[in-house]
Amino acid sequence: xxxxxxxxxxxxxxQEINGATVTCSxxxxxxxxxxxxxxxxxxxxxxTLDAVxxxxxxxxxxxxxxxxxxxxxxxxxxxDELAFGQAISYLSNGIAQNVFLRGAGQADxxxxxxxxxxxxxxxxxxxxxxxxxAAPKLDITRGFTISYRDTQFNLGPMRFAFSANDxxxxxxxxx
Numbered sequence: 001x002x003x004x005x006x007x008x009x010x011x012x013x014x015q016e017i018n019g020a021t022v023t024c025s026x027x028x029x030x031x032x033x034x035x036x037x038x039x040x041x042x043x044x045x046x047x048t049l050d051a052v053x054x055x056x057x058x059x060x061x062x063x064x065x066x067x068x069x070x071x072x073x074x075x076x077x078x079x080d081e082l083a084f085g086q087a088i089s090y091l092s093n094g095i096a097q098n099v100f101l102r103g104a105g106q107a108d109x110x111x112x113x114x115x116x117x118x119x120x121x122x123x124x125x126x127x128x129x130x131x132x133x134a135a136p137k138l139d140i141t142r143g144f145t146i147s148y149r150d151t152q153f154n155l156g157p158m159r160f161a162f163s164a165n166d167x168x169x170x171x172x173x174x175x
Contacts, residue, residue: 003171004031010166017155020068024146024160027061027130029053030173037175044175058136059113060101062146066091066153067126073153074127090152091117091127098151101133104143104164110135141167 004011004025012025033052037044044052066073074087095115102109112131120128131146138144143164149157 001031004028009169010163011170013160013162015158015160017158020066020073020153020155021126022148022155022158023063023065023126024148025063025065026162026167027063028170029056029059029061032056032061034173034175049175058134060133060135060138060140060144062101062131062133063128064095064099064131064146064148065126065128066155068153070125072120072125072127076153087152088117088119091115091129094152095129096131098149099131100147100149101135101138102145102147103135103138103140104145106138109145109147143167 003009004027007013012023014021014023016022030053033049033056036052037048068076074084074091077083077087093115095117096112099112099115100109101112110133113134114132116130116132117127120126140162141164144162146160146162147157148155148160
């Protein structure tokens, strides 16, 4: 995880826009597999690893973390019950239709299939959303771009490009 979070490797990128900080991070399949298997008592066998990997097949995972003034981005409207509820709803559901994945050399992009937002209640200082993209034919080793067109927090459009070299240099996880 430290490798992924180190911006010099290009798999986590941060932009400052309109007083907010937005960080986009690529989450490789094997990281998700490792997290899923972490609670098991026995060491994972090759068939178990293959079975879990198949559940993630054809999908690309990224996180989008949003903060303002060192706090979760929705805290900017915490005193306005309606606006706060709308912000939580957007992070939990609506944000998926505003984030797009485009593979290197491809003309078309796909919107996120789903977004998961677990509230952290001030523990992390940012609102982190896990985004899932259905991309069964996309070869991400050629690089890809995530575009975010915010409609909730007045951030404007932003783009995060993940290069082929950075993805290919990702060390393999040991199970």
